[in-house]
Amino acid sequence: MSFIEIQTAPAGPADAACCAPATRGAIGPEAAEKLARSLKALADPARLRLVSMVAAHADAEACVCDLTEPLGLSQPTVSHHLRVLVEAGLLTRDKRGTWAYYRLVPGALDSLAALLVAV
Amino acid sequence: MSFIEIQTAPAGPADAACCAPATRGAIGPEAAEKLARSLKALADPARLRLVSMVAAHADAEACVCDLTEPLGLSQPTVSHHLRVLVEAGLLTRDKRGTWAYYRLVPGALDSLAALLVAV
DNA sequence: CCATGACATCGATGGATGTCAATTTATGGG
DNA sequence: CCCATAAATTGACATCCATCGATGTCATGG
Numbered sequence: 001m002s003f004i005e006i007q008t009a010p011a012g013p014a015d016a017a018c019c020a021p022a023t024r025g026a027i028g029p030e031a032a033e034k035l036a037r038s039l040k041a042l043a044d045p046a047r048l049r050l051v052s053m054v055a056a057h058a059d060a061e062a063c064v065c066d067l068t069e070p071l072g073l074s075q076p077t078v079s080h081h082l083r084v085l086v087e088a089g090l091l092t093r094d095k096r097g098t099w100a101y102y103r104l105v106p107g108a109l110d111s112l113a114a115l116l117v118a119v
Numbered sequence: 120m121s122f123i124e125i126q127t128a129p130a131g132p133a134d135a136a137c138c139a140p141a142t143r144g145a146i147g148p149e150a151a152e153k154l155a156r157s158l159k160a161l162a163d164p165a166r167l168r169l170v171s172m173v174a175a176h177a178d179a180e181a182c183v184c185d186l187t188e189p190l191g192l193s194q195p196t197v198s199h200h201l202r203v204l205v206e207a208g209l210l211t212r213d214k215r216g217t218w219a220y221y222r223l224v225p226g227a228l229d230s231l232a233a234l235l236v237a238v
Numbered sequence: 239c240c241a242t243g244a245c246a247t248c249g250a251t252g253g254a255t256g257t258c259a260a261t262t263t264a265t266g267g268g
Numbered sequence: 269c270c271c272a273t274a275a276a277t278t279g280a281c282a283t284c285c286a287t288c289g290a291t292g293t294c295a296t297g298g
Binding site for chain 3: 182183184194195198199202214217218219
């Protein structure tokens with residue numbers, strides 16, 4: 001994984017008053033972009049509840065029909081949110097016959113949290 | 120802080136076919152709303168970089184003028200992002216004379232990450 | 239007392255996003 | 269072969285959000 005890529009700069013001379021160069025040990029623009037994409041996928045009440053509901057469901061998997069009614073959202077909307085979560089690498093989709101089963105990707109949330117504290 | 124409020128339910132009986140009740144040990148709607156607000160504040164490349172730059176700056180504090188140029192955004196835009204971060208409880212603002220100094224709130228990122236893995 | 243610099247707020251605009259209704263695809267049963 | 273159900277996709281619409289320019293406020297210095 002490791003999107004950490006510290007942007008090292010020579011640590012310029014200390015400025016007398018204000019306005020030092022900044023961005024010494026800070027996160028790089030592309031790493032920020034990547035992390036923001038992952039966080040944006042989770043930064044929605046419906047999607048947080050979906051992740052939580054999938055994780056708490058029996059066998060840790062659930063189909064759309066399990067999730068539509070308790071969320072209070074229409075089926076296409078739930079499907080859309082699930083798609084966003086799958087594209088963000090947080091859930092996996094497994095279509096078996098009529099139903100599509102969603103599962104939590106094992107270490108996804110943990111590595112995201114780890115990146116967060118390292119920002 | 121502690122927005123942890125897990126919504127505990129009696130853990131209903133396993134359903135035979137599909138469509139179990141769901142939302143057993145899942146996060147509640149209002150907890151999801153609150154967490155989503157915090158995550159949304161961070162789910163932006165500019166704000167992630169701002170948090171990182173403030174944390175990496177000398178004395179762990181920085182004024183707006185330190186941050187505008189390396190971010191490549193205008194001063195009002197940077198000010199807006201900093202305001203969002205302050206309102207989310209991630210940064211503190213301390214106006215001393217001409218300059219406004221921003222600092223990272225000590226445990227903010229960590230407790231956010233802890234909430235994330237507990238979703 | 240006015241000029242300047244740092245910062246915040248306001249207003250406008252373009253783009254992203256959440257939502258639903260309608261349609262489409264696919265599976266399974268009669 | 270046709271119908272019913274489950275899901276995904278599409279299209280349309282409303283809302284939110286990031287960004288910028290203009291303006292306002294406060295402190296400092298000539």
